[in-house]
Amino acid sequence: MAHGPATLADGWKAYISRWVFTTNHKDIGTLYLWFSFAMFILGGAFAMIIRAELFQPGMQLIKPEFFNQMTTMHGLVMVFGAIMPAFVGLANWMIPLMIGAPDMALPRMNNLSFWILPFAFAILTSTLFMEGGGPNFGWTFYAPLSTTYAPESVNFFIFAIHIMGASSIMGSINIIATVMNMRAPGMTYMKMPLFVWTWVITAFLLVAVMPVLAGAVTMMLMDINFGTSFFNAAGGGDPVLFQHVFWFFGHPEVYIIILPAFGVVSQIIPTFSRKPLFGYSSMVYATAAIAFLSFVVWAHHMFTVGMPIAGELYFMYATMLIAVPTGVKVFNWITTMYKGSLTFETPMLFSIAFVILFTFGGFTGLMLSIAAADMQYHDTYFVVAHFHYVMVAGAVFSGTAAIYYWLPKWCGKMYNETMGQVQFWVAFIGFNIAFMPQHFLGLAGMPRRYADYGLQFADWNMVSSVGAFIYGGAQIMLLINVILTIRNGKPVADEKVWEGAEGLEWTVATPAPYHTFEKPPEVK
Amino acid sequence: MLKRAKALFLSLLSLVVSLPALGSAVVETSTRQLNMPQGVTEVSQAAYDIHMIMVWVCTVIGVGVFGFMFYVMYAHRKSRGAVAENFHENLVVELLWTIVPTIILIVMAFPATTALLKVYDTDNPDIEIKVTGYQWKWQYEYLGEGVKFMSELNTSLDEVYGREPKGEHYLREVTEPLVLPVGKKIRFLVTGNDVIHSWWVPDFGVKRDAVPGLFTSGWAKTDEPGIYVGECTELCGLGHAFMPVVVEVKEEAEYNEWLAGKKAEAAEYASTIGKQWSAEELMVRGEEVYERSCAACHQSNGEGIPGVFPALKDSPIALGPMVGHIAVLIDGVAGTSMQSFADQLSEVDIAAVVHYERNAWDNNVGDVTQPLDVLNYKQSK
Numbered sequence: 001m002a003h004g005p006a007t008l009a010d011g012w013k014a015y016i017s018r019w020v021f022t023t024n025h026k027d028i029g030t031l032y033l034w035f036s037f038a039m040f041i042l043g044g045a046f047a048m049i050i051r052a053e054l055f056q057p058g059m060q061l062i063k064p065e066f067f068n069q070m071t072t073m074h075g076l077v078m079v080f081g082a083i084m085p086a087f088v089g090l091a092n093w094m095i096p097l098m099i100g101a102p103d104m105a106l107p108r109m110n111n112l113s114f115w116i117l118p119f120a121f122a123i124l125t126s127t128l129f130m131e132g133g134g135p136n137f138g139w140t141f142y143a144p145l146s147t148t149y150a151p152e153s154v155n156f157f158i159f160a161i162h163i164m165g166a167s168s169i170m171g172s173i174n175i176i177a178t179v180m181n182m183r184a185p186g187m188t189y190m191k192m193p194l195f196v197w198t199w200v201i202t203a204f205l206l207v208a209v210m211p212v213l214a215g216a217v218t219m220m221l222m223d224i225n226f227g228t229s230f231f232n233a234a235g236g237g238d239p240v241l242f243q244h245v246f247w248f249f250g251h252p253e254v255y256i257i258i259l260p261a262f263g264v265v266s267q268i269i270p271t272f273s274r275k276p277l278f279g280y281s282s283m284v285y286a287t288a289a290i291a292f293l294s295f296v297v298w299a300h301h302m303f304t305v306g307m308p309i310a311g312e313l314y315f316m317y318a319t320m321l322i323a324v325p326t327g328v329k330v331f332n333w334i335t336t337m338y339k340g341s342l343t344f345e346t347p348m349l350f351s352i353a354f355v356i357l358f359t360f361g362g363f364t365g366l367m368l369s370i371a372a373a374d375m376q377y378h379d380t381y382f383v384v385a386h387f388h389y390v391m392v393a394g395a396v397f398s399g400t401a402a403i404y405y406w407l408p409k410w411c412g413k414m415y416n417e418t419m420g421q422v423q424f425w426v427a428f429i430g431f432n433i434a435f436m437p438q439h440f441l442g443l444a445g446m447p448r449r450y451a452d453y454g455l456q457f458a459d460w461n462m463v464s465s466v467g468a469f470i471y472g473g474a475q476i477m478l479l480i481n482v483i484l485t486i487r488n489g490k491p492v493a494d495e496k497v498w499e500g501a502e503g504l505e506w507t508v509a510t511p512a513p514y515h516t517f518e519k520p521p522e523v524k
Numbered sequence: 525m526l527k528r529a530k531a532l533f534l535s536l537l538s539l540v541v542s543l544p545a546l547g548s549a550v551v552e553t554s555t556r557q558l559n560m561p562q563g564v565t566e567v568s569q570a571a572y573d574i575h576m577i578m579v580w581v582c583t584v585i586g587v588g589v590f591g592f593m594f595y596v597m598y599a600h601r602k603s604r605g606a607v608a609e610n611f612h613e614n615l616v617v618e619l620l621w622t623i624v625p626t627i628i629l630i631v632m633a634f635p636a637t638t639a640l641l642k643v644y645d646t647d648n649p650d651i652e653i654k655v656t657g658y659q660w661k662w663q664y665e666y667l668g669e670g671v672k673f674m675s676e677l678n679t680s681l682d683e684v685y686g687r688e689p690k691g692e693h694y695l696r697e698v699t700e701p702l703v704l705p706v707g708k709k710i711r712f713l714v715t716g717n718d719v720i721h722s723w724w725v726p727d728f729g730v731k732r733d734a735v736p737g738l739f740t741s742g743w744a745k746t747d748e749p750g751i752y753v754g755e756c757t758e759l760c761g762l763g764h765a766f767m768p769v770v771v772e773v774k775e776e777a778e779y780n781e782w783l784a785g786k787k788a789e790a791a792e793y794a795s796t797i798g799k800q801w802s803a804e805e806l807m808v809r810g811e812e813v814y815e816r817s818c819a820a821c822h823q824s825n826g827e828g829i830p831g832v833f834p835a836l837k838d839s840p841i842a843l844g845p846m847v848g849h850i851a852v853l854i855d856g857v858a859g860t861s862m863q864s865f866a867d868q869l870s871e872v873d874i875a876a877v878v879h880y881e882r883n884a885w886d887n888n889v890g891d892v893t894q895p896l897d898v899l900n901y902k903q904s905k
């Protein structure tokens with residue numbers, strides 16, 4: 001090998017240069033993963049503050065204005081800082097390995113798209129210390145609360161969003177270019193692992209909607225600083241326009257988060273069922289169908305805004321339709337397990353929990369699509385519960401599964417199975433104690449983003465807070481597990497690691513060498 | 525191992541079960557409502573019915589799917605000697621689980637559509653009420669009756685910050701509820717004055733966004749007198765959780781009596797505008813108005829929140845000419861959260877609060893602002 005990666009033994013200067021200037025997909029994947037975990041802890045800390053304040057009725061720990069900053073920052077950091085970069089990290093690590101490519105197609109851009117992210121989040125987080133405080137208008141930042149009525153730091157928030165958007169677009173272009181151009185000979189599209197498929201489709205979604213988000217924040221910037229009135233009713237603008245633009249980005253965004261999670265689970269379940277994925281091609285078509293539908297259902301977030309009834313009916317029907325391709329996926333996963341030879345290692349546990357809890361979130365999603373009922377659910381804790389079932393039990397559980405699943409390949413050491421399973425159960429139980437009661441709170445009438453609430457909601461809020469603390473603790477356990485594995489896990493030498501694993505990534509040595517597939521493999 | 529796990533599970537369970545009890549020790553009234561309320565109107569009933577249909581459809585599908593899944597997890601585990609088969613396609617099954625859910629959805633679309641039509645059936649009301657969301661209170665205007673008033677939270681900050689025990693109606697009480705008669709179809713025209721709010725009464729099944737520059741409408745008709753509590757459901761700033769909706773539904777005779785009383789009040793008020801108020805009277809009333817309408821932003825001590833809400837103590841406006849000070853309240857400051865209070869506060873209240881700001885916290889300007897000064901400014905425009 002011409003040159004290996006610098007380690008600490010080469011001196012800290014060389015070591016830092018390695019990470020800052022790296023164009024290696026594995027290094028960049030690692031950077032993304034660590035960064036996203038750091039953001040996950042930050043966003044989690046915000047969540048803990050929220051749940052601590054909501055532990056009892058009354059304002060005990062913080063003031064309402066800070067509470068609003070916490071809900072906003074929690075959402076922004078988790079969506080843009082934790083979940084999205086985590087899956088980009090997995091894509092960087094795994095896509096070249098899965099399609100037999102030596103690296104990503106555009107390695108320098110890859111470096112740039114990562115390294116602008118820490119700046120974006122440094123800017124965003126610094127707003128908390130500015131006069132007037134950070135963004136306090138919710139992660140959906142509806143105008144005019146986010147324009148005319150926003151704290152001055154909103155300009156920094158807009159800048160940060162622009163940087164994140166640029167990073168995502170660059171990352172997506174890179175993934176699309178890699179998959180289109182760098183597949184090993186014989187690796188036809190319909191042979192690609194499902195994780196690669198879901199990511200390509202996700203990348204197209206990102207390229208399509210990130211500019212829309214950029215447009216929305218730019219219009220805000222103009223309204224705030226240059227006297228335009230896009231969203232200002234007094235100047236002839238329309239606050240509802242903001243919601244249309246935002247959700248035209250926002251709805252595909254939730255699929256951007258969940259599709260790669262589908263991909264991960266579609267890799268793991270076959271491995272531990274020792275049986276090929278059932279309905280591969282229907283999985284691909286279902287993913288494409290979900291992606292297409294995600295563009296035409298955005299206004300189901302706006303049923304109470306006073307659309308004409310024809311609009312409401314259309315968006316209701318279109319939204320209900322999403323249940324069909326989603327159902328296909330769930331049925332396929334379960335049928336993959338059917339007549340397999342199942343074992344329940346930690347990645348499999350997280351994947352099964354994913355299927356169950358995500359499906360549960362899907363049911364509440366179907367309920368939310370019914371416009372007449374949504375008039376009661378909308379903007380209550382029922383919605384909060386729904387999207388945490390699909391985002392946390394969906395995206396975060398699958399991300400955790402991915403870490404346990406591929407960690408041995410990455411670092412050549414096996415995690416401690418008992419610790420992994422204990423972590424799973426703590427996370428699973430904590431999650432459900434935290435979020436199941438929120439369905440009841442919402443149905444009983446508690447709105448979301450409330451810094452304080454009436455006494456009738458006291459019981460379930462307390463239960464929910466306890467669950468949230470347990471779930472938070474589970475994440476610390478995950479961190480400890482990963483660090484212990486890297487430092488003193490039991491070495492694995494087997495290329496396959498898992499008995500039932502299939503695919504190119506399991507044909508390279510364990511741990512994966514710094515450079516792989518310099519000569520393309522032949523896929524039959 | 526299994527025994528230990530069981531013990532652990534039981535102790536966790538008892539933790540969960542005992543927690544609500546712990547909560548109740550702190551809090552007197554705590555209902556355990558788990559489901560959507562059926563409410564008292566056709567719309568809320570329709571929402572409840574379609575909600576329950578969905579719950580049952582999802583439950584049946586869920587039991588089937590998860591039941592099968594758990595069976596598979598039990599029966600096909602390697603530890604029981606299961607050997608994996610190799611099939612990975614079956615066109616018939618795959619078509620079936622695409623087509624059957626589609627049919628279920630089409631069937632469900634019918635009741636869903638009927639329910640929505642009910643929500644939108646706002647024609648031919650008997651009474652029309654304009655609901656305006658303000659940061660952080662509601663204004664109700666009985667169209668055509670000349671009756672209009674503000675309804676805002678009546679829970680003290682001392683209760684919120686735990687300096688006083690929380691009352692039974694904590695955050696569910698307002699200065700003046702919306703009053704409605706039974707048996708009449710009421711149309712709500714909902715709009716916003718500053719940011720977007722959302723007016724929600726669960727028992728009516730009415731949740732409509734209050735968007736500045738736009739009217740959305742909802743309706744209610746009920747035969748059951750009572751007090752119904754709702755909330756603001758769209759994030760609207762720091763007072764979002766502190767602007768409840770309270771509606772009191774009365775028998776028709778009582779309602780008419782109440783309406784007549786409100787009209788008389790309005791007439792009587794018109795006569796107090798011309799009166800000369802003493803500095804002491806204005807100070808007392810001004811402090812009340814200030815605490816209610818201004819302190820959330822400018823703070824009780826008049827020092828504001830640096831960078832967001834300016835201090836009024838030693839502010840050039842408060843110490844400057846009276847007309848300028850009145851102008852800020854009547855016109856608001858365009859492009860900021862300092863809105864116009866012309867529609868929210870009466871001339872007397874504006875005069876009182878201006879007087880208060882000019883003479884509280886060592887501002888000591890010493891002049892006396894009369895309601896007539898406010899009226900003059902309004903008319904000069």
Ligand SMILES: [Cu+2]
Pocket residue numbers: 657660720721722756757758759760764767
């Ligand atoms: Cu509000």
